[in-house]
Amino acid sequence: MITIWVGKATRQRVALASMRTCLMRSGLMTLLIVLSCAISGCSVLGMNDQPAEKHAFRDCQGFCPEMVSVPAGEYEMGADRHDKHHVAIKAFALSRSPITRGEFARFVNETDYDMGDSCNVLLKNQWWFRDGYGWRNPGFAQDDDEPVVCVSWKAANAYAQWLSARTGQHYYLPSEAQWEYVATYNQRDQAGGKELIEGAENQPARSPCDAHCHTLPVYRSSANALGLYDVLGNVYAWTEDCIHSVLENAPNDGSAWLGTVEPEPAPPPGGLEVIRPTGIRQGDCVWRMYRGISFATPDRFRNPLHRGHAPWDASYADIGLRVAREMTDQ
Numbered sequence: 593m594i595t596i597w598v599g600k601a602t603r604q605r606v607a608l609a610s611m612r613t614c615l616m617r618s619g620l621m622t623l624l625i626v627l628s629c630a631i632s633g634c635s636v637l638g639m640n641d642q643p644a645e646k647h648a649f650r651d652c653q654g655f656c657p658e659m660v661s662v663p664a665g666e667y668e669m670g671a672d673r674h675d676k677h678h679v680a681i682k683a684f685a686l687s688r689s690p691i692t693r694g695e696f697a698r699f700v701n702e703t704d705y706d707m708g709d710s711c712n713v714l715l716k717n718q719w720w721f722r723d724g725y726g727w728r729n730p731g732f733a734q735d736d737d738e739p740v741v742c743v744s745w746k747a748a749n750a751y752a753q754w755l756s757a758r759t760g761q762h763y764y765l766p767s768e769a770q771w772e773y774v775a776t777y778n779q780r781d782q783a784g785g786k787e788l789i790e791g792a793e794n795q796p797a798r799s800p801c802d803a804h805c806h807t808l809p810v811y812r813s814s815a816n817a818l819g820l821y822d823v824l825g826n827v828y829a830w831t832e833d834c835i836h837s838v839l840e841n842a843p844n845d846g847s848a849w850l851g852t853v854e855p856e857p858a859p860p861p862g863g864l865e866v867i868r869p870t871g872i873r874q875g876d877c878v879w880r881m882y883r884g885i886s887f888a889t890p891d892r893f894r895n896p897l898h899r900g901h902a903p904w905d906a907s908y909a910d911i912g913l914r915v916a917r918e919m920t921d922q
Contacts, residue, residue, distance in 0.1 A: 665680075691751065711742035745902070763917050827887070830911065
């Protein structure tokens with residue numbers, strides 16, 4: 593496909609040049625598109641568009657995130673012999689970018705969801721748990737086109753459930769297997785379908801926070817081969833999976849690896865604070881996995897295979913979310 597940028601002063605000259613290119617390289621349909629754009633001043637593709645984005649869609653206008661269809665496939669998941677296992681991924685859809693602050697605001701405003709008034713924030717290159725911070729004030733200025741952060745796993749899951757109820761489609765947090773599948777897609781694509789993990793695509797060539805310690809607007813970086821933005825950059829994203837230190841016995845169908853969600857302990861008489869046990873058990877769904885690379889990721893973890901975990905009710909200034917959607921028509 594040919595991308596044509598038409599300015600007012602040079603519209604005719606660009607249109608004629610594009611017409612000649614179309615005659616030589618394309619068929620009649622492309623020529624008709626070029627002629628139409630020459631008259632109206634439009635562009636065939638948007639400024640950030642990529643060929644793979646013809647598979648993008650929205651389930652509604654106004655508040656639904658733009659989704660990208662991800663084709664089915666198979667790959668070897670994991671970083672070493674304790675993790676490596678074969679996974680077959682069914683076709684699904686993933687939000688084109690991290691969910692933005694503007695998109696998340698619609699959910700909070702409509703549901704009056706209690707987001708709390710505290711967050712783990714990065715202040716002077718140190719992480720601190722602080723009251724008075726949250727998704728509206730993560731410790732740095734944000735616009736509505738930047739990824740929402742200071743969102744706990746619980747809140748992220750509630751957002752996905754809200755989208756499901758509003759659209760009638762099944763939205764959910766992606767599994768670790770789905771996440772790693774799209775995060776390493778460029779490497780497999782360049783290797784002819786074989787595994788080739790030599791760093792992350794779109795990985796910033798810098799140490800964390802030597803240029804900025806905050807989020808950036810989505811779509812500012814280049815898309816990967818699937819047309820997805822900020823898969824490895826900007827913010828981490830929650831996954832549906834419960835904590836497991838190794839992937840040796842993980843599902844091979846791309847589904848999330850869950851466990852037993854232990855109920856919240858009931859408060860004792862008198863309203864005393866409940867102290868949770870400090871030990872982390874494998875499969876304990878009070879702890880959830882997150883994936884990706886954020887603006888504050890240390891150099892040693894800037895790899896698409898890195899796995900992180902955090903309590904499901906904790907929020908951080910560099911963890912956001914993406915949503916996946918079941919593709920029932922495929």
